[in-house]
Amino acid sequence: xxxxxxxxxxxxxxxxxxxxxxxxxxxxxxxxxxxxxxxxxxxxxxxxxxxxxxxxxxxxxxxxxxxxxxxxxxxxxxxxxxxxxxxxxxxxxxxxxxxxxxxxxxxxxxxxxxxx
Numbered sequence: 001x002x003x004x005x006x007x008x009x010x011x012x013x014x015x016x017x018x019x020x021x022x023x024x025x026x027x028x029x030x031x032x033x034x035x036x037x038x039x040x041x042x043x044x045x046x047x048x049x050x051x052x053x054x055x056x057x058x059x060x061x062x063x064x065x066x067x068x069x070x071x072x073x074x075x076x077x078x079x080x081x082x083x084x085x086x087x088x089x090x091x092x093x094x095x096x097x098x099x100x101x102x103x104x105x106x107x108x109x110x111x112x113x114x115x116x
Contacts, residue, residue, distance in 0.1 A: 002045065002059065003085040004038040005112065006076065023081050023094050025101070030108040034083065038063075038071050052086055056098050059084055083109060 026033070045068065047058050062068070063078040078084075082093045083101070090101040090109050101109065 001085075001087055002038075002040050002042060002055075003036065004059075004063065004078070005034045005083040005085070005109065006037050006079075007034045007081045007083070009033045009081075023092050023099065025083075025092060025105050027105055027108040030105070031112055034109070034112055036112060038068070040068065044068070052089060052091070053098065055086060056084060056091055060093065085109065 042055060045059065045062060047055055049055060049058075060078055063071070078093060080093055080095055084091050084093070084098075088106070088110075090106045091098040092101060
C-alpha cells in the first residue's frame with residue numbers, strides 16, 4: 001500500500017547552500033501540519049520493483065508529471081517535506097533524497113492516517 005501526505009508548512013530550502021538539506025519533522029505538529037492526500041498500490045501505479053528507494057523515485061516522478069486519475073490534488077507537485085508511506089515504512093522527501101522516518105515519527109503519522 002502506498003500513501004501520500006502533503007505538508008504546506010516546510011520553509012523553502014536555501015538552494016545556494018550546497019549539498020543535502022535535512023528535513024526536520026516536529027512530531028507534535030504532524031496532525032496539524034500534514035494531510036493525507038492519496039492512497040493506492042504499487043500495482044495500481046504499475047511499479048514492478050520491491051526496492052523502497054526505487055519505488056520512492058518512481059512515485060516522485062509520477063506525482064510530478066502525470067498524476068494518477070484518482071488524485072484530486074492535480075495542481076500540486078510532490079515536494080520537499082512531503083511524506084510517502086510504503087506499507088508501514090514512512091519516508092520524507094528532502095532536497096536530494098529521502099529519509100526514513102524514526103519510530104516516533106512513524107507512530108505520529110499513523111495517528112494522522114486514522115484521523116483523516
